[in-house]
Amino acid sequence: MSATAVTEAPAAVTLAGVSKVYGQGGAAVRALDQVSLAAAPGEFTCLIGASGCGKSTLLNLVAGLDAPTSGAISVGGRVALMFQEPGLFPWLTAARNVELALRARGVGRAERRARAADLLEAVHLGGFGEKRPHELSGGMRQRVALARALAQDADVLLMDEPFGALDAMTRDLLHDELDRVCAGRNLTVLFVTHNVREAVRLGDRVVLLSSRPGRVIADYKVPIQRPRRIDSAPVAELAGTITDRLREEVSRHGK
Amino acid sequence: MANDTLLGLDALDTVAPAPRDARQTARKAWRAVWPKLAALAIVWVVWELIHLSGWKKYVIPGPGVTLSNLWDQAQTGVFWSAVGTTMERAGLGYALALLIGVVVGSLVSRIPPLRAAVGSLITGLQIMPSLVWFPFAIILFGITTQAILFVIVMAGAPSIANAVIAGVDYTPPLLVKAGRMMGLRRLSLQRHLYLPASLPTFVAGLKQAWAFTFHALVAGELIVIIANRPSLGVLLSSDQDQADMTSTVAIMIVFLIIGIAVDALFGIANRAIRRRWGLDQALLRNSCSPGVSRARRKTSV
Numbered sequence: 001m002s003a004t005a006v007t008e009a010p011a012a013v014t015l016a017g018v019s020k021v022y023g024q025g026g027a028a029v030r031a032l033d034q035v036s037l038a039a040a041p042g043e044f045t046c047l048i049g050a051s052g053c054g055k056s057t058l059l060n061l062v063a064g065l066d067a068p069t070s071g072a073i074s075v076g077g078r079v080a081l082m083f084q085e086p087g088l089f090p091w092l093t094a095a096r097n098v099e100l101a102l103r104a105r106g107v108g109r110a111e112r113r114a115r116a117a118d119l120l121e122a123v124h125l126g127g128f129g130e131k132r133p134h135e136l137s138g139g140m141r142q143r144v145a146l147a148r149a150l151a152q153d154a155d156v157l158l159m160d161e162p163f164g165a166l167d168a169m170t171r172d173l174l175h176d177e178l179d180r181v182c183a184g185r186n187l188t189v190l191f192v193t194h195n196v197r198e199a200v201r202l203g204d205r206v207v208l209l210s211s212r213p214g215r216v217i218a219d220y221k222v223p224i225q226r227p228r229r230i231d232s233a234p235v236a237e238l239a240g241t242i243t244d245r246l247r248e249e250v251s252r253h254g255k
Numbered sequence: 256m257a258n259d260t261l262l263g264l265d266a267l268d269t270v271a272p273a274p275r276d277a278r279q280t281a282r283k284a285w286r287a288v289w290p291k292l293a294a295l296a297i298v299w300v301v302w303e304l305i306h307l308s309g310w311k312k313y314v315i316p317g318p319g320v321t322l323s324n325l326w327d328q329a330q331t332g333v334f335w336s337a338v339g340t341t342m343e344r345a346g347l348g349y350a351l352a353l354l355i356g357v358v359v360g361s362l363v364s365r366i367p368p369l370r371a372a373v374g375s376l377i378t379g380l381q382i383m384p385s386l387v388w389f390p391f392a393i394i395l396f397g398i399t400t401q402a403i404l405f406v407i408v409m410a411g412a413p414s415i416a417n418a419v420i421a422g423v424d425y426t427p428p429l430l431v432k433a434g435r436m437m438g439l440r441r442l443s444l445q446r447h448l449y450l451p452a453s454l455p456t457f458v459a460g461l462k463q464a465w466a467f468t469f470h471a472l473v474a475g476e477l478i479v480i481i482a483n484r485p486s487l488g489v490l491l492s493s494d495q496d497q498a499d500m501t502s503t504v505a506i507m508i509v510f511l512i513i514g515i516a517v518d519a520l521f522g523i524a525n526r527a528i529r530r531r532w533g534l535d536q537a538l539l540r541n542s543c544s545p546g547v548s549r550a551r552r553k554t555s556v
Contacts, residue, residue, distance in 0.1 A: 089451070137265070
């Protein structure tokens with residue numbers, strides 16, 4: 001990739017005692033409370049929690065779209081963000097969408113063409129560059145969004161329930177795609193989801209957040225060898241353990 | 256194996272529409288044209304019936320007489336010179352309204368204090384009947400083309416400015432977020448995101464501005480009559496003076512045709528944008544979306 005990525009500090013994300021409060025006075029809502037977390041370079045971290053655990057807030061803070069109320073965040077390297085919706089520009093073709101990300105970084109025209117074609121090839125969309133987003137299926141759009149995120153030459157990839165809106169079969173296939181894409185790139189990934197099995201299927205570790213306010217309540221290593229399947233026994237077993245702990249946390253709020 | 260499944264899903268999800276052959280194209284064209292022809296025929300018949308019924312028969316001309324009057328007028332130089340003058344004013348006035356509207360709209364949409372100051376003023380101007388400006392314009396410019404152009408601009412520019420503002424407002428926040436994450440800032444954000452994103456809203460605004468411009472123009476030509484400068488409004492006005500109903504209706508038809516022709520141009524632009532954005536498929540997607548076909552596929556897998 002480009003020379004800048006090599007010379008920059010090794011990619012890693014560190015959150016130290018990060019809190020985020022929305023609103024003021026009596027109406028204030030504490031979305032995150034003293035969250036401390038460190039992701040090693042190349043590590044795939046899944047963040048999991050029920051509603052109101054501040055998952056999306058956390059990603060916005062790391063992405064620099066919002067500032068924490070207190071605490072410190074340090075991110076080594078460039079950050080890209082993927083959402084549940086692909087967020088592609090509907091007036092551009094798939095290839096142009098990817099090229100725009102390259103253009104924003106100042107990549108020249110001829111190189112943009114070639115790099116965008118390579119990136120689409122990397123997500124198995126080689127023949128679809130000239131299609132517009134509305135001509136593609138949800139899974140294909142999300143892969144274009146992944147190619148666009150990769151085009152930002154990021155060291156840290158933030159993913160906010162990126163496969164949440166897809167059907168199960170497409171989601172399973174995209175898990176394989178994501179595994180493959182990450183393997184060759186030493187990407188540090190923060191992946192937010194509410195699907196425990198998905199978290200175990202993908203992550204090197206799974207961080208469990210409490211709800212209202214969001215706090216780290218458990219941190220699981222995932223010692224399962226890759227390639228993994230979402231329906232394999234070890235994945236289901238660990239997912240079961242985490243789900244129990246998650247339910248415990250959620251039922252606390254019903255009392 | 257997984258790759259094959261992925262490619263298979265992609266192939267199933269992107270079904271190319273079958274190319275249309277000449278017969279289908281002709282049938283589609285006919286489907287679009289015949290209701291219009293039928294409507295014309297009905298208007299003709301009703302008009303003829305009113306004429307034949309004898310209601311105010313010395314005043315209301317039949318369609319045949321009117322069209323032949325229009326044909327005769329179309330042979331004269333004065334008629335075409337009048338059409339030319341009117342269209343020239345419309346074009347010039349509209350272009351000025353467009354320029355001013357885009358500049359004002361862009362500034363107001365991106366500078367919050369400016370928006371708080373003049374946002375509602377723009378809407379007020381848009382709603383205010385443009386006729387109100389004529390005394391002001393005539394005192395300022397006299398009985399001149401400038402007076403007419405001034406009113407046209409005051410009629411059209413607020414719609415265009417509002418269209419630009421609405422286009423920026425309705426840019427989906429997700430796209431703005433995506434653009435920012437990509438590293439787009441200020442001018443590049445305006446150029447690569449806000450301007451293209453606001454295009455559909457903007458085209459709707461252009462159409463509305465054209466309607467206001469055209470209204471103001473015709474009113475202006477009826478009020479501000481400049482000697483030796485024939486325009487469609489002047490022809491209409493002199494027909495009224497001579498109580499020439501046949502010619503009056505003939506000129507009205509000319510206005511109608513101009514209105515329909517320009518609207519058709521906006522229609523073409525609008526459809527092209529909708530097709531490009533995939534907005535025309537929204538209904539189609541909801542009724543027979545990939546979701547349905549996929550549900551079926553899952554049971555067979």
